[in-house]
Amino acid sequence: QAKREERNAVRFHAPVAGAAARRQRVLATELRRALRRDEFQLVYQPSVDLRHGRIGAAEALLRWRHPERGEVLPGEFIPQAERTGLIREIDAWVLERACRQLRAWIDAGLPALRMAVNVSARSLAHPQFLAGLRENLTAHRVPAGRLLLEITEGAILRLGEDVRRTLHTLHELGVGVAIDDFGTGYSSLSYLKLPAIVGVKVDRSFVAGLPDSASDAAIVEAILALAARLGLYTIAEGIEHEAQHAFLLRAGCAEGQGYLYARAVSPDAFERWLRRPGEAPFRLHRVSP
Ligand code: C2E
Ligand code: MG
Numbered sequence: 001q002a003k004r005e006e007r008n009a010v011r012f013h014a015p016v017a018g019a020a021a022r023r024q025r026v027l028a029t030e031l032r033r034a035l036r037r038d039e040f041q042l043v044y045q046p047s048v049d050l051r052h053g054r055i056g057a058a059e060a061l062l063r064w065r066h067p068e069r070g071e072v073l074p075g076e077f078i079p080q081a082e083r084t085g086l087i088r089e090i091d092a093w094v095l096e097r098a099c100r101q102l103r104a105w106i107d108a109g110l111p112a113l114r115m116a117v118n119v120s121a122r123s124l125a126h127p128q129f130l131a132g133l134r135e136n137l138t139a140h141r142v143p144a145g146r147l148l149l150e151i152t153e154g155a156i157l158r159l160g161e162d163v164r165r166t167l168h169t170l171h172e173l174g175v176g177v178a179i180d181d182f183g184t185g186y187s188s189l190s191y192l193k194l195p196a197i198v199g200v201k202v203d204r205s206f207v208a209g210l211p212d213s214a215s216d217a218a219i220v221e222a223i224l225a226l227a228a229r230l231g232l233y234t235i236a237e238g239i240e241h242e243a244q245h246a247f248l249l250r251a252g253c254a255e256g257q258g259y260l261y262a263r264a265v266s267p268d269a270f271e272r273w274l275r276r277p278g279e280a281p282f283r284l285h286r287v288s289p
């Protein structure tokens with residue numbers, strides 16, 4: 001009986017797996033084409049100083065303008081790009097664009113801000129990563145301290161000694177690294193001692209339960225206390241409500257990011273906020289509660 005079920009299961013699943021594999025191959029081909037045909041673009045989401053509402057950083061977020069499907073979000077293609085190794089080319093493209101944008105904003109005399117760029121584990125581990133980064137810093141005359149790389153805990157966990165060396169060099173270069181989605185990985189906390197790590201981004205799954213969930217409140221407070229003791233900068237992501245903002249401000253979080261303040265927007269729209277802060281949507285949240 002068990003044997004027959006097994007066989008049936010195989011027969012039932014095989015075509016499904018085949019179709020999924022085919023879809024993945026199509027996606028990989030489309031991603032390669034997207035790079036060639038310039039179908040990617042960057043949008044920018046601010047993180048704001050929780051006390052005053054000033055823009056602290058712009059996070060570059062990738063968008064794919066698919067010729068048939070319209071705008072595709074990274075959740076739908078980054079995992080596949082990571083599996084196929086294409087993520088390296090994509091992340092390199094993003095880094096170049098983001099550095100170029102930062103230079104343009106500096107040249108335009110706009111208020112100083114940091115540029116945050118997401119980097120996948122596989123990109124960070126690649127031997128050419130640092131060379132590409134240095135090239136960008138030089139070509140676009142980007143002050144290293146203005147660039148912030150966001151990596152997940154998984155990136156550090158998976159990759160041993162090579163990443164350790166990369167992080168060390170980043171520190172020497174003066175490029176900061178923030179741990180993205182902090183608290184959702186499986187790693188130990190020991191990497192927080194690495195000098196390259198300058199900040200943590202509290203994952204939005206913990207922010208979501210604030211202020212009512214006692215466990216989310218406890219976790220967020222513990223993260224903020226730990227970060228403060230270690231001298232790390234804190235940003236909370238996914239802030240959608242005033243009450244979350246108020247909790248985080250009171251708990252000592254430095255910056256916040258989320259739909260309460262602003263969604264990711266085109267570079268032009270972002271630049272307008274930099275030029276005329278009074279017209280930015282997050283001015284409404286300036287007053288501390
Ligand atoms: P992330 O780095 O944690 O980025 C935050 C994500 O949360 C963004 O989604 C952003 O639009 C979304 N978000 C911001 N505020 C709110 C909010 O208040 N509520 C909710 N529900 N969501 C909010 P997005 O742009 O779809 O990016 C998803 C993930 O894709 C990013 O997570 C990042 O891990 C990855 N990603 C995006 N761009 C790149 C890239 O250039 N390279 C790499 N390697 N990964 C990227
Ligand atoms: Mg991020």
Ligand code: MG
Nearest residue numbers: 180181201237
């Ligand atoms: Mg994040």
Ligand code: MG
Nearest residue numbers: 181203204237
């Ligand atoms: Mg997150």
